[in-house]
Amino acid sequence: xxxxxxxxxxxxxxxxxxxxxETYWSNILAGKSGVSDIERIDVSDITAKIAAEIxxxxxxxxxSRRDARRLDRSSQYFWVATKQALEDADISYDEEDPDALRxxxxxxxxxxxxxxxxxxxxxxxxxxxxxxxxFGIAKIISNMAGGxxxxxxxxxxxxxxxxxxxxxxxxxxxxxAAVIARGAADVMVAGxxxxxxxxxxxxxxxxxxxxxxxxxxPQGASRPFDLNRDGFVMxxxxxxxxxxxxxxxxxxxxxxxxxxxxxxxxADGYHITLPRPGGGGAARxxxxxxxxxxxxxxxxxxxNAHGTSxxxxxxxxxxxxxxxxxxxxxxxxxxxxxxxxTGHLLGAAGAIESLSCILAIRDGxxxxxxxxxxxxxxxxxxxxxxxxxxxxxRTAMTNxxxxxxxxxxxxxxxxx
Amino acid sequence: MERAEIESKMRELLVEELGxxxxxxxxxxRFEEDLEVDSLGVVELLMALEDNFGVQIPDEEAESIGxxxxxxxxxxxxxxx
Numbered sequence: 001x002x003x004x005x006x007x008x009x010x011x012x013x014x015x016x017x018x019x020x021x022e023t024y025w026s027n028i029l030a031g032k033s034g035v036s037d038i039e040r041i042d043v044s045d046i047t048a049k050i051a052a053e054i055x056x057x058x059x060x061x062x063x064s065r066r067d068a069r070r071l072d073r074s075s076q077y078f079w080v081a082t083k084q085a086l087e088d089a090d091i092s093y094d095e096e097d098p099d100a101l102r103x104x105x106x107x108x109x110x111x112x113x114x115x116x117x118x119x120x121x122x123x124x125x126x127x128x129x130x131x132x133x134x135f136g137i138a139k140i141i142s143n144m145a146g147g148x149x150x151x152x153x154x155x156x157x158x159x160x161x162x163x164x165x166x167x168x169x170x171x172x173x174x175x176x177a178a179v180i181a182r183g184a185a186d187v188m189v190a191g192x193x194x195x196x197x198x199x200x201x202x203x204x205x206x207x208x209x210x211x212x213x214x215x216x217x218p219q220g221a222s223r224p225f226d227l228n229r230d231g232f233v234m235x236x237x238x239x240x241x242x243x244x245x246x247x248x249x250x251x252x253x254x255x256x257x258x259x260x261x262x263x264x265x266x267a268d269g270y271h272i273t274l275p276r277p278g279g280g281g282a283a284r285x286x287x288x289x290x291x292x293x294x295x296x297x298x299x300x301x302x303x304n305a306h307g308t309s310x311x312x313x314x315x316x317x318x319x320x321x322x323x324x325x326x327x328x329x330x331x332x333x334x335x336x337x338x339x340x341x342t343g344h345l346l347g348a349a350g351a352i353e354s355l356s357c358i359l360a361i362r363d364g365x366x367x368x369x370x371x372x373x374x375x376x377x378x379x380x381x382x383x384x385x386x387x388x389x390x391x392x393x394r395t396a397m398t399n400x401x402x403x404x405x406x407x408x409x410x411x412x413x414x415x416x
Numbered sequence: 417m418e419r420a421e422i423e424s425k426m427r428e429l430l431v432e433e434l435g436x437x438x439x440x441x442x443x444x445x446r447f448e449e450d451l452e453v454d455s456l457g458v459v460e461l462l463m464a465l466e467d468n469f470g471v472q473i474p475d476e477e478a479e480s481i482g483x484x485x486x487x488x489x490x491x492x493x494x495x496x497x
Contacts, residue, residue: 066435070456134459 006177007415009254010089010242011355012081012191015342016052016235020084024352025359028367029388033219033341035233041199048211050218051197052235052343070135071148072113077238077348078145078193079152086153089242089254091187093154104157104185105146106176108168108192110347110402112142115198145193157185163347165402166306168192170350170410173241174263180245187248191240191351202234208273210310222344223371224307224337225314225379232308235343239351241358246415258358261395261413262295264288268405274312275401279320282306282399285407286324289397293411297325300333300411301391302366304353304398305383307337308344315378317399322381334391336384340370350400350408357396357412364392417469417495422488425468430484433464443485451484465491 013020016034017027027034034052043049059068059076062083068076082105086092093100116139123132138144143161150159158179162171169192176190196202205211212231214221222233249256266288268281275282290297306317314337322330338356345352360366365388372385395413402408423443430436436451447453453461458481462473465487471494481487 064435069435131463134456134463138456 003181004183005246006180006243006260007246007249008241008257008260008358008412009244009249010085010091011240011257011358012084012088013237013239013352013355014054014057014077014080015237015345015352016054017342019057021088021355028338028341028356029365031341031368031370031386031388033222033370034235035218035221035343037218038197040197041202043202046199046203047206047213048202048234049215050212050221050233052233053197054236070138072116072139072144073195074109074112074193075139075145075148077195077236078107078191078240079148081191081193081238081240082149082153082189085189085240085242089244091242095154097154099186100154100156102157102185103155103187104179105149105155105159105189106162106172106179107146107149108162108164108170108172108347108350109142109145110163110165110168110194111196111201113140113144114196114201116140118198118200149189155189164406164408165404166344166346166349167400167402167406167408168347168350169239170354170398170400170408171265173243173260173351173354174265174408174410176243177260177263180243186245188243189240190243191238192348193238194346194348195236196346197234197236205234210273212309220371222309222340223373224305224309224340224369225318225376225383226372227374227376229309229311229314231310232339233343235339235345237345237352238348239355241351241354256415258361258412259415260410262289262293262411264290264292264409266407268407270405273403275316276405277316279316279323281405282317282320282401282407283323285409286320286397286399289409289411293413295395295411297329300325300395300397301393302357302360302396303333303335304357304396305335305337306399306401307339307369309337309339313401315376318379318381330381332382334366334382334384334389336367336369338367350398350410353398353400354410354412357398360393360396361412361414365390366393419488419492422491422495426484426488426491429464429468434460441484443483443488445484446482447484461487469495471495
């Protein structure tokens, strides 16, 4: 089948490290942590009391209060990132624009409107069904971020949602690129949003023993690949890429950040939350992405790791990189985990980490893994410890692995 | 409760709880056509009326509400019999 090339022409993001892309990126390159004590919810009885919480977000700066109250926080983040990305790409459609029929959305989220779900279950149990919000269901369902984007930004083409937990928005970007490559759309809004700093989600992940309890040192708690890592730190936010068919982007003189070169997927087929020991599943997703890109392991200049800071992920991912890249290349390729700074954005992680790969390519600089102090014998690769590294980046891979054993790898490349 | 008081409280809840534009609200304003209150918004309106005025409005009676003034009528009738 004749595949069309797909490039990235717009970026948007909302994170604890800034409410726009350039603020985020300068903080990431400076090695700043977005983690702090949780303020939004009561965590007095929850073991994990820290997160990369967005403290200064006011949705009413972007839309009316009336519109805002119909959206869960996760969709609000996605909406703002989408607006930024479309503006960055200099793309807008009115209702009658025929091009709008060729523009779509692929949004990813791990647990969608969990904040609204908790709130409404609380109302149901304490006040009864007739006091529940009529917007409750619409706010909770995971596809609403993409649905509302299509309504508000007039995107009438393919529209779907991926819900593969922490791999969700990596799947969204890969799937969106495939939609364009096969000719079903020319422009896709692709990314994800997540807002899971809620009592249910924090307590639930804590009970799964997935979260760091290093509450005394919030900024040092997310320490991927460090021997003393003790779990992931919850993050939140959204990131969106504008994907566009290459010839169209060139014809309209768009700024092209990078090309989507490869998309690989695999399933661990092993355990509901734990990675398969040895990382065989993760290795196959990286290999599939490189095969799709037509690149040898030695041609990958940077890996943005899943790197959650859980004991199991980081050693398994290290083993997987050795399997996928071969021992020789594995020890030379720079690897970093930006989750050391952003926390874990769950379903939005793949999108913000794709964005980081794309900016690494643009600027020729690799973001660091902060809080890397004590080497772990089982994590012995080059994790770009603590300080950014200026080096040309022509290709970058990002990994995203989700509960359920979903493994996704994406490869981006420079366009000359 | 005096009608004027009901009207003023009505305006307040339409702005505060339904997020409507204060300038667009008049007693003649139609919820659906003028204020763009959709079927979900109507449910929210009923909840707000029940909460703010301490009345019960069954769905059948809600169908009589077309304008802001008619909502005031219904509340007034409920409150004052």
